[in-house]
Amino acid sequence: MDFITTFIPAVGWGVMPILAYMTKASPREQLTGTVIGAVLFALCVYINHPASLAPIPFVVSFISGIFWAAGQLFQFRSFQKVSASITIPVICGLQLIGTTLFAALILGEWITGYQYGMGVGSLLCILAGVLLTSYQGKSAGLSKPMPLRIIMMLVCSGLALSSYVVINQYFNISGLSVILPQSLGMLCSALVINLKGKHRLRFSPVLRNLFTGLVWSIANLALFISNGLIGMAASFPISQASIAIACVGSILLFKEKKSLYEWLAILVGITVLMIGVGMISLLKP
Secondary structure: OHHHHHHHHHHHHHHHHHHHHHOOOOHHHHHHHHHHHHHHHHHHHHHHOOOOOOHHHHHHHHHHHHHHHHHHHHHHHHHHHOOHHHHHHHHHHHHHHHHHHHHHHHOOOOOOHHHHHHHHHHHHHHHHHHHHHOOOOHHHOOOOOOOHHHHHHHHHHHHHHHHHHHHHHHOOOOOHHHHHHHHHHHHHHHHHHHHOOOOOOOHHHHHHOHHHHHHHHHHHHHHHHHHHHHOHHHHHHHHOOHHHHHHHHHHHHOOOOOOHHHHHHHHHHHHHHHHHHHHHOOOOO
């Protein structure tokens, strides 16, 4: 059962961006629908399994939700500029750097020299896999380097989404106590973002993204449960197998044209990535 729980985030987060993209909604509509779905899920969980809402865990989880909303908005905006098969590997790679090193160096989940050696090696494999998976040739229409504005958007998304995970782990807050206050932080952030928006939200696209929020919420809950089971240094990298699902899924569903070399880079990248994930998952402290 622990094994299944550990891999739920990979499936959920791999499918989530594809679902959001398929709704043809704007970034704010995608964010709003996803957040509402997450809040409804959190309320259902809390009603059936009431968790502690002590002040410090509540505030920390609320802030975690703010980080998530910011990171997810940048991610949704990046989908409007560049293919999801490019943006997702980059953002996930930045998340891996942030969360894994934080867990290892700050939380002390790596202790021995063997753990450091294996951990660094596995992280290099994961990052190499990310670079290979995100390789794009002329068929992607990227004859010029990616604009700095888009690069900064991806960096901000990666940093914010890393922060949403590590802040709870730093204060040792996990499981059901995270879900409701985190979703409220997401909701408040979405409200502020929409107040500053220039265009009104459309009801139908927001409604279609409720399911996106449900899928994300299940994956999110499974991640925090996994953190308590095997530690964040192992659970979060495993969740990043979502790269393979999102990358290949978006290419096939949206019929992106890929050359033979691009497909080769993607398949080799996924293989290297999974080797790294497998290595780092063995580093349970």
